[in-house]
Amino acid sequence: MIPAKASGTGQNLHRTTNAEMTAIFTADQAARDNPAKIDWEALDRADKERRARTQFLIEKGALDSGDDFYHAAYVFQHGDDPADFLKAHALAIVAVARGKSEATWIAAATLDRYLQNIGQPQIYGTQFRHPPKQKWTQEPYRRDLLPDAVRKASGVPPLEEQDKQREDWEKALP
Structure with a gap:
């Protein structure tokens, strides 16, 4: 077919x-x-x-x-x-x-x-949130589903850059 x-x-x-x-x-x-x-x-x-x-x-x-x-x-x-x-x-x-x-x-x-x-983990890592009295997080996040090559092709930073972004936000907006 x-x-x-x-x-x-x-x-x-x-x-x-x-x-x-x-x-x-x-x-x-x-x-x-x-x-x-x-x-x-x-x-x-x-x-x-x-x-x-x-x-x-x-x-x-x-x-x-x-x-x-x-x-x-x-x-x-x-x-x-x-x-x-x-x-x-x-x-x-x-x-x-x-x-x-x-x-x-x-x-x-x-x-x-x-x-x-809808209660499912994100797959690209674009969503960051800051729950009260907690650190910045992307969870729930299924990091293993997509390789960084797919993230890059989608205009999304790779995991390492996402981790740095989250750390930077933690320092700037604890």
Whole structure:
């Protein structure tokens, strides 16, 4: 049996980037510029509004370019539940398929976030957290599942660099 060729990815087609989606993404990122001064309740409300508008654009078929799907992935990555993170992962995959190679990292990060939120260990090592009165951690983390070559191909630092990053955060933000 010969597998059917994937259709509809259209990497070589000229695709228009949606200005509204770009503005939503820009606002999403700007809201996180200074973590020490974030009003988390206001951010949560704004994130919900951005996700609702992004969902509308998706359903309307208004997203076309790799950038559009990359931006939408980031918006849904800041969601509230596993379905948001899984949707973000799917959007990142479309972004990669449409030629946005930088989306490989967000594809890895959204999969890790999804896995951790359904009670499974992450596999790339993109998610760090700092439980109260504990050290920084990436756990649960299945470090042995993927080799560093796959992490590197996905834009994720190798295990040794992740360990150093975690140690640096422990020193800077104990």
